[in-house]
Amino acid sequence: MRASSATGAPTSAGSGPNPGEPGAVGPVALIVDDDLAMRLLIRQTLERVGFACHEADNGIAALERFDQIAPDIVLLDVVMPGMNGYALCSELRRRPTGAFVPILMLTGLDDPDSINRAYEVGATDFISKPINWGILGHRIRYILRANQAFSDLEKNRESLENAQRIAHLGSWEWELPRDTVHWSDETYRILGIAPDAIAPSFSAFLHYVHPDDRDAVQESMRRLLQMREFVGQVVRIRRQDGGVRHAQLQGVRHLDSAGSITRLSGTIQDVTEIKEAEERIRHLAYYDAITGLPNRQFFIERLQQALVHAKRYQRLLGLLSLDLDQFKRINDTLGHSAGNELLLSVSQRLSDAVRAPDTFAHEGKETIFGHDMASTVARLGGDEFSLLITELTHYHDAAKVARRMLEELRKPFRVAKQEVFVSVSVGLALYPLDGDDAETLIKNAGAAMHFAKDQGRDNYQFYSRAMNATALEKLSMEAQLRRALERDELLLHYQPKIRPATGEIVGLEALIRWEHPELGLVSPAQFIPLAEETGLIVPLGEWVLLNACRQNQDWQRLGYPPVHVAVNIASLHFRQGTLGQSVATALQKSGLHPSWLELEVTESMLMDSAETTLATLSTLKGMGVRLAIDDFGTGYSSLSYLKRFPLDTLKIDRSFVKDLPHDAEDAAIAKAIIAMAHSLKLEVVAEGVETAEQLAFLQQHGCDLVQGFLFSKPMAAAAFHDVLSGKKLKTAAGGR
Amino acid sequence: MPDSKRAVQSGREVLDSTALEAIRSLQSDSAPRLLAQVVQIYLDSTPALIEQLRTGMRTSDHDAIRAAAHSLKSSSANLGANTFANLCRSVEMAARDGSMGPDVPAINVVEHEYAAVRHALEAELEAMG
Numbered sequence: 001m002r003a004s005s006a007t008g009a010p011t012s013a014g015s016g017p018n019p020g021e022p023g024a025v026g027p028v029a030l031i032v033d034d035d036l037a038m039r040l041l042i043r044q045t046l047e048r049v050g051f052a053c054h055e056a057d058n059g060i061a062a063l064e065r066f067d068q069i070a071p072d073i074v075l076l077d078v079v080m081p082g083m084n085g086y087a088l089c090s091e092l093r094r095r096p097t098g099a100f101v102p103i104l105m106l107t108g109l110d111d112p113d114s115i116n117r118a119y120e121v122g123a124t125d126f127i128s129k130p131i132n133w134g135i136l137g138h139r140i141r142y143i144l145r146a147n148q149a150f151s152d153l154e155k156n157r158e159s160l161e162n163a164q165r166i167a168h169l170g171s172w173e174w175e176l177p178r179d180t181v182h183w184s185d186e187t188y189r190i191l192g193i194a195p196d197a198i199a200p201s202f203s204a205f206l207h208y209v210h211p212d213d214r215d216a217v218q219e220s221m222r223r224l225l226q227m228r229e230f231v232g233q234v235v236r237i238r239r240q241d242g243g244v245r246h247a248q249l250q251g252v253r254h255l256d257s258a259g260s261i262t263r264l265s266g267t268i269q270d271v272t273e274i275k276e277a278e279e280r281i282r283h284l285a286y287y288d289a290i291t292g293l294p295n296r297q298f299f300i301e302r303l304q305q306a307l308v309h310a311k312r313y314q315r316l317l318g319l320l321s322l323d324l325d326q327f328k329r330i331n332d333t334l335g336h337s338a339g340n341e342l343l344l345s346v347s348q349r350l351s352d353a354v355r356a357p358d359t360f361a362h363e364g365k366e367t368i369f370g371h372d373m374a375s376t377v378a379r380l381g382g383d384e385f386s387l388l389i390t391e392l393t394h395y396h397d398a399a400k401v402a403r404r405m406l407e408e409l410r411k412p413f414r415v416a417k418q419e420v421f422v423s424v425s426v427g428l429a430l431y432p433l434d435g436d437d438a439e440t441l442i443k444n445a446g447a448a449m450h451f452a453k454d455q456g457r458d459n460y461q462f463y464s465r466a467m468n469a470t471a472l473e474k475l476s477m478e479a480q481l482r483r484a485l486e487r488d489e490l491l492l493h494y495q496p497k498i499r500p501a502t503g504e505i506v507g508l509e510a511l512i513r514w515e516h517p518e519l520g521l522v523s524p525a526q527f528i529p530l531a532e533e534t535g536l537i538v539p540l541g542e543w544v545l546l547n548a549c550r551q552n553q554d555w556q557r558l559g560y561p562p563v564h565v566a567v568n569i570a571s572l573h574f575r576q577g578t579l580g581q582s583v584a585t586a587l588q589k590s591g592l593h594p595s596w597l598e599l600e601v602t603e604s605m606l607m608d609s610a611e612t613t614l615a616t617l618s619t620l621k622g623m624g625v626r627l628a629i630d631d632f633g634t635g636y637s638s639l640s641y642l643k644r645f646p647l648d649t650l651k652i653d654r655s656f657v658k659d660l661p662h663d664a665e666d667a668a669i670a671k672a673i674i675a676m677a678h679s680l681k682l683e684v685v686a687e688g689v690e691t692a693e694q695l696a697f698l699q700q701h702g703c704d705l706v707q708g709f710l711f712s713k714p715m716a717a718a719a720f721h722d723v724l725s726g727k728k729l730k731t732a733a734g735g736r
Numbered sequence: 737m738p739d740s741k742r743a744v745q746s747g748r749e750v751l752d753s754t755a756l757e758a759i760r761s762l763q764s765d766s767a768p769r770l771l772a773q774v775v776q777i778y779l780d781s782t783p784a785l786i787e788q789l790r791t792g793m794r795t796s797d798h799d800a801i802r803a804a805a806h807s808l809k810s811s812s813a814n815l816g817a818n819t820f821a822n823l824c825r826s827v828e829m830a831a832r833d834g835s836m837g838p839d840v841p842a843i844n845v846v847e848h849e850y851a852a853v854r855h856a857l858e859a860e861l862e863a864m865g
Contacts, residue, residue, distance in 0.1 A: 035810065038810075040777070044770055079807075130814050134761065
């Protein structure tokens with residue numbers, strides 16, 4: 001009972017092979033006894049069967065040694081000075097590495113109390129003294145092997161549990177004969193309850209399944225019992241805390257040798273994250289990244305579904321196409337991120353607007369998507385949004401929504417720390433009135449939206465039949481105008497410019513006419529805006545230039561006294577930079593001397609971009625043609641530019657002539673324009689002269705030339721043959 | 737060996753030879769003199785334990801008596817000194833129960849038996865050489 005050091009024995013306690021030494025490959029034993037002779041004997045016994053042994057002669061030393069060497073087995077004497085064997089055993093079991101190490105206690109054979117106590121403190125087994133040395137080695141090897149099997153099993157269980165936890169995979173077993181059910185810890189966790197919190201059973205499980213999925217689970221279980229397989233399914237689990245998880249269920253059955261079912265087992269796997277990932281992917285494919293609204297693809301699918309439903313149940317659908325009126329300006333001035341911010345705010349307002357409770361008359365009715373889905377707002381791209389309203393009871397409900405959206409968007413937005421204002425143009429197409437397939441409805445809603453834009457923005461327009469007709473008319477008119485160019489349905493009329501003092505014709509203004517084969521003469525007021533809109537104005541202008549030059553050249557060739565012919569130049573033609581080429585071509589093809597061609601350009605065209613204009617005018621002037629400023633007085637002219645432009649003629653707009661000489665203001669303006677033109681060394685022409693009084697006033701104030709019905713309306717070229725030979729015209733009044 | 741012979745002659749076995757044989761059988765190349773070592777450790781450590789027992793009895797220190805008797809019992813039984821081990825066991829039980837009455841073997845009885853064990857073991861050592 002004394003420490004071995006007191007025995008004076010030569011072998012010191014704690015000696016033994018170092019675990020790092022070569023040869024220390026067998027299982028490691030820790031021998032704890034205060035009796036040197038016992039340690040010696042035990043060591044010898046164990047070394048013979050391949051153990052590496054370490055010794056300790058007291059409890060404290062034993063703990064230290066245990067932590068160093070992590071033995072595979074511990075042999076422990078009960079009675080020791082200081083910390084006894086029981087206390088040491090308890091201490092070892094509390095260590096994380098000591099929980100499963102086999103601990104053998106050396107107890108007296110005659111002392112059953114000590115054996116009981118040994119088990120109580122967690123000893124694996126006991127060895128009674130006096131020790132039977134012959135069998136001790138075998139005994140210990142046996143214990144080690146049994147413990148290995150046990151700890152392997154424990155490790156398997158642990159790693160399986162880890163794997164299950166990582167995979168969110170729970171398992172269950174149902175022993176049918178005894179009707180006992182076991183759930184793994186992870187199964188409890190998936191259900192959102194603490195392990196063993198409730199008694200496991202199939203009905204307990206069903207309680208956690210979403211009510212809508214319960215039938216399916218029961219059906220699967222029936223199939224498993226009747227047939228071989230369990231149909232794997234994903235069901236919703238409703239946890240105690242209200243959270244919903246998606247769980248994949250699998251099951252198999254186990255049969256005995258007679259073929260009857262003894263056991264069912266299966267798995268439950270939480271696949272919520274997988275589902276969510278799928279959902280995110282779906283979202284990316286079907287939703288717009290900036291606003292989170294459905295994208296075009298999704299919207300079209302929704303529309304198609306809604307159409308199927310609407311056709312079957314004879315319902316009305318409303319499709320709204322929305323386009324922001326000032327988006328480009330905001331994007332350009334505040335930047336793209338501000339633009340995106342605005343799109344997001346707009347999408348929120350639109351969504352709010354359709355969700356407002358008083359929007360729909362049929363509020364509360366069941367809708368086709370089962371959710372609050374009477375309407376779908378989508379961003380189709382750019383600043384283009386679309387809204388689908390299903391279950392429309394009246395067409396005017398759609399208009400109501402459109403009005404609400406207009407109102408909502410008129411309110412200022414706060415974007416990039418600034419207040420910005422936008423408005424929206426809305427087009428409405430209705431099923432079945434305006435189309436019965438998705439493509440047509442979207443196209444027609446878009447057309448209606450463009451019409452709304454044409455109407456001055458910030459308004460809504462239905463795609464009505466009448467509107468449809470207008471658009472078609474425009475379209476066919478364009479086609480016919482193209483054809484007119486090709487088929488020579490166009491012709492020129494000429495209106496003379498007279499020097500009133502002599503009645504001499506000094507020039508002719510060429511004016512285009514369209515002789516439609518069915519409609520007859522079509523007014524330029526009808527087709528010129530269309531030609532401008534479609535770009536046809538340029539080929540049209542070239543046609544006029546060429547034909548006016550040819551006509552003039554013909555007259556000159558025929559020996560008529562020469563006059564200059566004036567052609568009106570369209571703004572687009574003037575701006576786009578091909579005018580010089582067009583003029584050169586016309587002169588070259590006709591052979592007309594440039595000085596007999598006058599180009600009439602309006603005041604507003606000249607002042608639009610004065611520097612470019614100056615360059616263009618100089619080029620033209622360099623070619624030798626005459627240049628006139630048309631419609632003078634209607635725009636704003638900078639005198640300094642006017643002075644620099646190489647002009648020959650100034651034409652006073654007819655609006656100043658109309659009320660002459662009685663309107664004092666017009667009279668003053670006319671007088672001033674004439675005076676100014678003369679000071680700039682320009683020849684002055686007054687347009688729209690219809691009365692002798694007007695003529696008298698203009699003559700009195702030195703107007704050089706006049707043009708108007710007083711002398712002649714525009715006439716076909718043939719009509720001028722006689723006139724030109726005399727080259728003089730009397731006033732219409734005078735001629736009468 | 738006269739003590740050893742006497743023990744046999746008196747019809748009372750001082751040492752159970754099977755115990756010594758069991759230990760001897762554990763001997764190997766790495767521990768060729770294991771038995772001799774164990775016997776020597778026993779002989780070296782026992783006098784002090786007997787002294788502890790004697791002092792304990794004189795001062796009625798039951799814990800000291802019990803501890804010494806337990807050790808003597810255990811180490812003696814290990815070497816097959818069963819009679820001596822049984823004596824020690826009786827002392828240990830009495831000390832544990834606190835009933836050190838007249839039937840408890842007297843210290844001189846313990847010492848006398850140990851002398852027999854010692855003689856027998858010394859003879860064994862001598863025989864081992």
